[in-house]
Amino acid sequence: MDSAELLDLLGNxxxxxxxxxxxxxxxYVTEISEYLGVSPKAVIDHLRKLEAANLVESRVDExxxxxxxxxxxxxxxxxVSPYDFGTKxxxxxxxxxxxTTCRHLSIDMDPGDASDLGELTSDxxxxxxxxxxxxLAQRWVQGRLTDVMEDIAERIxxxxxxxxxxxxxxxxxxxxxxxxxxRRVDAPPPVVEDVLAxxxxxxxxxxxxxxWTLSD
Amino acid sequence: MDSAELLDLLGNxxxxxxxxxxxxxxxYVTEISEYLGVSPKAVIDHLRKLEAANLVESRVDExxxxxxxxxxxxxxxxxVSPYDFGTKxxxxxxxxxxxTTCRHLSIDMDPGDASDLGELTSDxxxxxxxxxxxxLAQRWVQGRLTDVMEDIAERIxxxxxxxxxxxxxxxxxxxxxxxxxxRRVDAPPPVVEDVLAxxxxxxxxxxxxxxWTLSD
Numbered sequence: 001m002d003s004a005e006l007l008d009l010l011g012n013x014x015x016x017x018x019x020x021x022x023x024x025x026x027x028y029v030t031e032i033s034e035y036l037g038v039s040p041k042a043v044i045d046h047l048r049k050l051e052a053a054n055l056v057e058s059r060v061d062e063x064x065x066x067x068x069x070x071x072x073x074x075x076x077x078x079x080v081s082p083y084d085f086g087t088k089x090x091x092x093x094x095x096x097x098x099x100t101t102c103r104h105l106s107i108d109m110d111p112g113d114a115s116d117l118g119e120l121t122s123d124x125x126x127x128x129x130x131x132x133x134x135x136l137a138q139r140w141v142q143g144r145l146t147d148v149m150e151d152i153a154e155r156i157x158x159x160x161x162x163x164x165x166x167x168x169x170x171x172x173x174x175x176x177x178x179x180x181x182x183r184r185v186d187a188p189p190p191v192v193e194d195v196l197a198x199x200x201x202x203x204x205x206x207x208x209x210x211x212w213t214l215s216d
Numbered sequence: 217m218d219s220a221e222l223l224d225l226l227g228n229x230x231x232x233x234x235x236x237x238x239x240x241x242x243x244y245v246t247e248i249s250e251y252l253g254v255s256p257k258a259v260i261d262h263l264r265k266l267e268a269a270n271l272v273e274s275r276v277d278e279x280x281x282x283x284x285x286x287x288x289x290x291x292x293x294x295x296v297s298p299y300d301f302g303t304k305x306x307x308x309x310x311x312x313x314x315x316t317t318c319r320h321l322s323i324d325m326d327p328g329d330a331s332d333l334g335e336l337t338s339d340x341x342x343x344x345x346x347x348x349x350x351x352l353a354q355r356w357v358q359g360r361l362t363d364v365m366e367d368i369a370e371r372i373x374x375x376x377x378x379x380x381x382x383x384x385x386x387x388x389x390x391x392x393x394x395x396x397x398x399r400r401v402d403a404p405p406p407v408v409e410d411v412l413a414x415x416x417x418x419x420x421x422x423x424x425x426x427x428w429t430l431s432d
Contacts, residue, residue, distance in 0.1 A: 004229065010294060011227010013220065016301075023301035055296070073297035078226060079358050080271070081289035081308065083365040083381060085232075085239035092297065120368045121420055121430055125388040127364065131357045138350045142295050145343045149299040152336045165299060172341040204337050214337055 001054075003087035006076050009053055014038055015046050019070065022056065024186075025162055026069035075142055077135065088135060092143035163187060164195050168204070168214070177211035219303035221269055222292050230254055231262050235286065238272065240402075241378055242285035289362060291355055304351060308359035379403060380411050384420070384430070393427035 009015055017036055021027060029047070033040040047068055050056040057071040076089045152168065153161040166185045170176060178196070182189040196212055199205040206215050225231055233252055237243060245263070249256040263284055266272040273287040293304045368384065369377040382401045386392060394412070398405040412428055415421040422431050 004232070006294075007223070007226045007232065008229070009227075010223045011225075013224070016220070016223065019296055020301040023296060023299060070296060070298045073295070073300075075296075076292075076294040077354075078222075078292040079289070079308075080235055080239060080286060080291075081358060081362045081365075082286045083239060083362060083378070084289075084385070085236040092295075117368060117371050117418060117420055118431070120364055120371070121384055121388070123364050124361070124368070124384060125430060127357055127361045128385070128388050131354065131361070134350050134354045134357065138293075138347065138354075141343055141347045141350065142297065145340070145347070146297045146299060148336055148339045148343065149297075152333060152340070155333050155336070162299070168337055168340060169300070169344070172337070172344050202333060204333055214341060215334070 001074060001089045001091065003076060003078075003089040005053055006074070006089050007078070007087070009049060009055070010076070012046070014042070015050065018043070018046055018050065019055070022068060022070050024166070026059075026067045028065055028067050032068070073142065073146060075139055090135075090139050092146060093136065093139035094143055095147060160191075160195070163191070164199065167192060167195055167199070171205060171212055171214050175208065175211045175213040181212060217270075217290060217305045217307065219292060219294075219305040222290070222305050223294075223303070225265060225269055225271070226292070228262070230258070231266065234259070234262055234266065235271070238284060238286045240382070242275075242283045244281055244283050248284075289358065291358055293351065306351075306355050308362060309352065309355035310359055311363060376407075376411070379407070380415065383408060383411055383415070387421060387428055387430050391424065391427045391429040397428060 010019075014036055018032055021032060021035055027035075029040050029043050032038075032047075033043045036043065047056060047058075051058065051068075054071060055074065056068050058066050058068045060066050073092050074089060075092060077087070079086045149165050149169075152165050156164050163185060167181060170181050170184045176184070178189055178193060181196070182192045185192060196205060196207075200207070203215055205212055207213075230252055234248055237248060237251055243251075245256050245259050248254075248263075249259045252259065263272060263274075267274065267284075270287060271290065272284050274282050274284045276282050289308050291306050291308060293302075295302045365381050365385070368381050372380050379401060383397060386397050386400045392400070394405055394409060397412070398408045401408060412421060412423075416423070419431055421428055423429075
């Protein structure tokens with residue numbers, strides 16, 4: 001996975017919108033084209049580029065219609081400073097990744113204290129190591145988030161599993177009232193209300209004065 | 217700082233090359249133009265966009281020539297999964313940032329164990345919180361890296377402070393022989409050798425069988 005290639009792809013607003021849409025549900029070309037207000041030809045062109053970079057894959061359903069979905073996800077980090085231009089891209093790490101060295105990441109250094117060049121250089125070394133560990137930990141977290149969302153989607157009987165996961169994600173972020181949840185998942189309030197009612201019956205969410213929240 | 221705007225800017229290979237060049241040293245338009253093999257007019261156009269986004273600033277030197285440099289740096293993260301499309305951009309965090317909650321980040325969860333929806337939802341919540349903490353910690357690390365590099369540059373007497381910092385950064389990453397260091401900092405071996413000799417006299421680096429390395 002090449003960072004420059006990823007940045008070229010993500011530098012186009014319509015390709016970003018396609019990825020955002022596919023991260024919510026697999027789609028046919030016509031759906032994407034209608035959603036974006038862009039010709040099917042242009043959509044196909046974008047999808048071809050995203051497929052070539054292995055970001056998107058396609059399958060043919062029972063009606064022999066081709067639909068597109070995000071294959072496995074990725075992470076991209078860019079950090080720019082007056083001393084450094086760094087890009088890093090990677091797939092989410094698998095659950096099997098050895099995180100022994102990251103299990104208890106700790107930021108216990110105080111770089112303001114260094115008094116000579118030797119100490120500054122060793123601070124530099126420590127900070128670079130910490131940066132790499134944090135990146136690795138984030139890849140691991142992203143992989144686990146996807147696993148957990150898949151598990152949740154599998155266990156939700158009937159209803160819209162994906163919408164349910166999205167609503168849980170919004171509430172995992174913070175307590176929100178119906179209009180806010182509805183806006184953030186981009187679904188009509190009555191639809192969201194139905195899902196919340198189901199989740200509430202299962203004891204997963206509850207309504208408080210401040211809005212809907214995850215149950216403890 | 218808007219992620220979409222950043223991605224639009226970074227989606228251009230020449231703008232990335234300009235940022236990479238400026239992260240190594242402040243430059244005049246003619247220098248950038250010669251380095252990239254691109255017309256001054258095109259360079260000015262890119263610089264104008266980078267300035268408008270507050271990524272780059274300019275100053276006028278004693279000879280009244282305008283030079284450009286990276287103002288304060290930034291971080292951008294993109295994470296895409298079959299369930300989520302997320303972008304996050306931020307300035308490096310200042311040293312004063314309260315990191316109490318992140319000081320002992322620990323990854324002590326085992327998401328594979330969750331057996332029901334309630335547990336999965338609480339895993340989801342924990343993972344999202346961890347993700348936010350890791351991002352915050354990375355912003356802090358990036359800010360400290362810049363501080364330390366500035367401190368080092370200030371303490372290096374004579375010589376090319378910036379090149380010295382770059383060489384230290386390369387060695388902080390891993391032990392490397394002269395040709396490798398020279399290639400990674402993009403400077404001629406004799407120039408790099410002089411800097412290494414100075415650093416070696418100050419006891420900051422030493423030559424081993426495997427190449428140059430930071431002293432303990």
